[in-house]
Amino acid sequence: MPAHKSIGGSRYSEQGEGEAIVFLGEDAARLADGFAGSFRAIALDISADDPVAQVRRLLDDLGISSANLVGKGRGAALALAVAAAFPHRVRRIALLETVPEHDATAPVLCPALIVTGETHRDRAEALARRLQRGRGAVAAAGEVDQVLGAFLAERLSSFDNRELRSAFGSFMTGVTIVTTAGIDGQPRGFTANSFTSVSLEPPLLMICIGKQAASMEVFRHARGFAVNILSEAQKDISVLFASKRPDKFDVAEWRAGPFGNPLIEGSAAWFDCARYQVIDAGDHIVLMGHIEAFSYSDANPLGYARGHYITLGLEQAAVNAASSASRTVVGAILENDNRLVLLPDASRPNGLVLPEVGRHGHSGSASQLHDLLQREGMDATLGFLFAVFENPGTREQCIYYRGEALLHARGRTVLADFEDIPWDRLPDEATRSMLRRYAAERKLGRFKVYSGDHRQGTVKAVD
Template sequence: MSLRYVREFKGFAGIRLEADDIGSADDPSIVLLHGFGQTRKVWEDVAIGLEQAGRHVINVDLRGHGGSEWPSDGRYDFTAYVEDLRAVLGQMRTRPVVVAASHSAWIATMALAEDAATLASGLIFVDPPADHDAQAVRAEADRMSAALGQGLNHADYDNAIFAAFDTHGAGDALSEAAAHIGLPSLIIRGALGQVDPDAAQPAFVDSLPNVEAIDVDGGGLLIVAERAEAFNGVLIDFLERKQPRFIPEYRSGSDARTLRDAMGCFATGVTIITAHAPDGRPVGLTANSFTSVSLDPPLLLVCIANASGSAEVLRGIDDFAVNVLQIGQQPVSNLFAGKSEDRFAGTRWEVGEYGAPILPSSLGIFECKRHALHEAGDHFILVGRVEKASFEPRRDPLLYFRGKYRRLHFT
């Protein structure tokens, strides 16, 4: 039995966006975006095929189209559409693959330009148009509307869209934005009825760093409607290769990388552990294995790799500090995670009240006395008794998740 209901999202400036929510939310998610002159009805057969292939589908009507709100202020500019998509992605419980048809490819590109990895897990364009002229945008939308054959007419979208949608300078902006999107990407072309399909290839898609392109023969004007079965085959093949449904598993004795990836699912803060060597040199390293242990007595712990350059010194110290990093300290984190001999040379630091070096720009600083040390495989656990703690409440933490730095997402 198909799981399906109409779902509402809050878009830019609070506008109501309507979508079909199809399938189990526990399956990998797909967001479908139609082009101008269409509604989400155009994806109906594709959405059913994706659900049957074990995918969770969010099929969205753009503002001014179908069941979504037609804004009374006439906000149909490019920015409004981009922020609508960012808002939808921000309300998803997982990072979906975004499938964008026609002009929505432009919207998706700009929406994902800055922080694609935190909003989506893949990007698929269907017949992205190359011509950014305002008249061409409307002409193509009219052709799409006429080709649907599903009862769609001008009553299904607001004609004010085309006068308000600003396309001046879009080509250069899209190319620059695409260059920053490292997600697995696919371009599916059905020629849009062009005599020469290659002439319809927009320049900005060539800027995507991780992109494939596939032509579906005989796609005619609207590939998702006229060659739905062939289209779904291409789409699902890409999804299974790049975003497989199976859950990776680690079992004792198998690939350690899988275990590491599983451990990386636990989002952490980032710290730098600092101390003085016996000869007075400041030493330090980046670590994200850090936790509070006890409030009475006040204890914390850090896990340090035996192979790290500072391990020998940290095994023998009596005083050390844990510096919890804020979002502006990513370069410092990288410096102390590398193999630089003098990590403190270009870093602002000072001697703390209890003798250990501290990084005063940090989000939080814990000055500790050694309490205990425990061997733990290829790491050792250093337990410290907190003598002094200070923090800056106006800063935000530098986070680490699945091998990448992250920031807090505020809702």
């Protein structure tokens, strides 16, 4: 049995690690003992005149942003009341062998389980119907712990988190670096696309930071933070700050802003903010900032959608190139199993080219490129522009996409390792220099996306 401790006037016992469960009312100590193997199990002595405030204070004092509440006897009514009063502090509630009265004007939004014996089934089900996500369960006295265990082990959302993330990713955003001078004199920062402007009067903005981020606690307590909106020349900075590297601020160029938070050089805009509000929200916290100073330039902002960076300048240049009077070459830098896809060049013995259309005869187009790839036995995902330029030798406008290719038939394709590209077999210096840049950026891990599940954000390469 763990020793009783005292905090803020409350007596409680605590054991185990992981997601927090606070047991309230009858049987609390025995239940906490039973669940300490897989949870941070806390048994609270309900003592105060205002027990709802007592539970809230306990969570604050123990630094628990949200907890599961399990109540029995008068603890059941208390769990229900806390869930109604402080919805964002309660993950789910379980009411054991007790069906308390419920005030329907105070909605309970979290998942709720009411476990009773057969005789109280109807009352439990009636209460469950009045709660947004409630359900009743019938269990014999000896089976209650087991039913409770199964409920606590359930995933909170019935969605596939990767699918949900992909749906969110359809919303095209910019990319920011959020920084803070921190509380320990060490600057911190991370890449974020959850930026939103909130209010002009007073001037407010917000961003969300995942609870798994190494710097989350520093941001939660910092007196302020800065949001740097990246320009399209700053993909590398985005990748750097999306990493766990401890030397982010040694590598990036920055200066202290008027309110003291780090400003990244070359950003399209920045906002230096004082902490306005911190809101707990599931597996993230929302940081709302009061803007103390800001600035912006006319640099093109960097875009982000479906896990890819988007550069407006490049898209615009492609439109201009395609509508210009000169001939347009449309091609692709495609990878198959980490190797570069090349095709024989019919016009030069032993020559190789990227898959491309329009070099000879009429201008090429994206649909002709698709037809060529089909004919060569490839199924390719294009869509992201890599380069748009005028070839100085031929005056052609060149538009190159990047992507992945599946090979249905090997056909005429030649696959080259990026460390061993046959440079002298390529048609011209423009192609070589573009591929050198591609190979270098690929090595730096530039083509990366923010991904992960609800527990852990990770950054992984996609293409």
